[in-house]
Amino acid sequence: MAAYLRPSLKVAGAAAAGASVAYVGHQYWNTTSFFFSTAHAESLPSDSQAALKKVQWKGFTELKLQSAESVNHNVRRLTFALPDDQSITGLPPITSLLTRHTPEGAWVPVFRPYTPISDNDQAGTVTFMVKKYPNGKGSGKMHSLKPGDTLLFKPLHEFDYKPNQFSAVTLIAGGSGITPLYQLTRAILNNPDDKTKIALVYANNSEEDILLKNEFDELAQKYPGRFTRLYTVSKTTPQNEGLYEKGYVTKELLSKVIPPRSTGGQTKVLVSGPPPMVESVAGAKGGFGWTQGSLGGVLKELGYTKEEVHKF
Structure with a gap:
């Protein structure tokens, strides 16, 4: 990039x-x-x-x-x-x-x-x-x-962000792709003048692979009106059954979290994960990873535009 x-x-x-x-x-x-x-x-x-x-x-x-x-x-x-x-x-x-x-x-x-x-x-x-x-x-x-x-x-x-640039941001991550989105989440919530609302969807293979979970849970408790998170895993155990969503990031899953397109205000969706996930959610990047490429996948189905989505 x-x-x-x-x-x-x-x-x-x-x-x-x-x-x-x-x-x-x-x-x-x-x-x-x-x-x-x-x-x-x-x-x-x-x-x-x-x-x-x-x-x-x-x-x-x-x-x-x-x-x-x-x-x-x-x-x-x-x-x-x-x-x-x-x-x-x-x-x-x-x-x-x-x-x-x-x-x-x-x-x-x-x-x-x-x-x-x-x-x-x-x-x-x-x-x-x-x-x-x-x-x-x-x-x-x-x-x-x-x-x-x-x-x-x-x-x-890697990405320019200005406080209150968007009314809401949706962060979609897979595995260790969470780190840039965690950095942004902290920067927004640590700024008392920034009123941007954040919704996180974080996908992993298992519960053990959910990185920074305690940190995100604490932020959700501290900022209940501004930050929400949803975890989804491929593998569940009897102990964590029902605690997380199960499976991939689908249209149905995102519909539970992502702001409806009719709410007004400027929104942004940031997608950070492995290429197959990024392609499924937002379309493949172009130029061997150098460019954003065309918008596709679930976000296109939900009515988002290329300008509203950024792929890492």
Whole structure:
């Protein structure tokens, strides 16, 4: 995706793919000339004092891993130290940090984007939630890091958002595609001047694969009139039967959450998941993941227009 596009994720033919999600377009992330020419927009935090402490992202910046903890069988929470305790990332939503490393014995560096789950004004550290994939060069590297190890990062701005730009946003995610949408959710709800309403539909393979569930549940309790969420899983157990929707992201499922087209006001739907899921929900991206492509799938059936939908 050009500066504002994130390669989508890979999900089984519909929306529940917690076990097989990874940002798409990894094939073009290896086109190194793209990265060094990519411009990224950065907005400063509202606090002018904090703005002065924002990391000066110039090219790739080396950060040291501070801590790592397992979230489930294939996901780790990784926290990196910023240049000093008073530094903040100062990144606007939605912005990922592009990693760069050269595998041992290789000549060509590997680039992968990861979206922080920590707030942009959090002092001293930046945190990621990273899922490991079989033979994943980026996720494998991230999971191999031990406290004290370093990695190179560079901001990659992916979607422009302005407070109250939309009356409502619907977020549709699969697996680890949740991280950019979590970043946006936090940014909207943390801003008392932003009145945008948010509805989340999050699809996974199983209950264990639902990332950031506690965080989303807490936000739903704290902002009952502004944030709602719906989880759907492919596999249920006797213990969680009835707690979640079951199956893929379908027209029937979205109809329970998505704002009716007749409500008025400007709305936006953001879709972040594996390519099969994105195609099923909103139509395939174009240009090998570089462009938005035509609108299709469930959202087209529900009457949404291309301008109202953004695919990651």
